[in-house]
Amino acid sequence: MSDYHLNRVLYEKAREHKMPDGIGPDETAEYDLTPEERAALAEGDLEALFRLGANPYLIRRVFRKRFKV
């Protein structure tokens, strides 16, 4: 499974310059995601997103509030 759509969600969100806690299923419905990817986005699960191939810069950009530093 490609991580393309996972990154697409993050890219679109990053361009909104918002810092959500999570990106819920209503916002990801139109994207071709696995259940695991959808859950990681909804929860803003940093480690899972990284493991699933999300670009670290996009993880940081979108979920900045979830980082300890």
Add this chain to the structure above:
Amino acid sequence: MATIVAAAMTSHAPNMTATPEAAPAQRKRFLAGLEEMRRRLIAARPDLVMMFVNDHVQNFFYDNLPAYCVGVGDKHWAPRGAAGFLKIPERQVPGAPDWAKSLLATGLEAGFDLAVSHELEFWDDVSVPAHFLMPEGTLPIVPVLTNCVAPPLPTPKRSWQLGSFVRRFIEGRPAHERIALIATGGISHWIGVPNTGHINPEWDHWVLETLAEGRGEELAALTWSQIERDGGNGGQEIRNWISVAAAVPGVKGEILTYEPVKEWLTGCGAVWMQL
């Protein structure tokens, strides 16, 4: 034959401006280094600044992601959408379309196939250094972007070759032109990864001293894995520095400042090459 009148490198980080209250002592020392760079840049009287930078997945996404790209627009956003976060006023800085298009065309003839963009939006990559180095926003900027953030990345060796090509291109330009080269990015930082916030000052000092001693080509021999291990994923941005070093091969430099700023998540250095 045009003249390279300045060559310098500096780190960039959004928190340099986004959280100005954090790390006040280190910020003061680092910005003193940038102020000295600014003083020297003005004294060099460039009429154009080439900026070797990297996108942060704001202009280029995975549907169309160039290894190298030159910005040929007559203006560049620096910043636009990120202005609120960076706490830098939204603005456009001038480009140099004819010069940039000449670089593009010459590259295609010479076997260096740069991608091209007519509209670019910069985040901390250009906006933050330009805020401190060129606050007037009057010097034309030609940005050359290297993919440092979405692997697979071009090799450091290729970035050296890019700088060598740029040097040859400038040598072929009219004699009256005065060109400054500024790289931004690096040095070590781990960003968005599980150990986000880690900095490796030992590696940073090695990078800075290697450049200062005029041995930048040694950095071009690094592999992606070596940089990832010692400099983190953010350390991959030293490709920008390598290109500038390659444009002034053998030239020694002066380390203007170095601060491993935890609050900026980045080993922050600045080097002025002594042409």
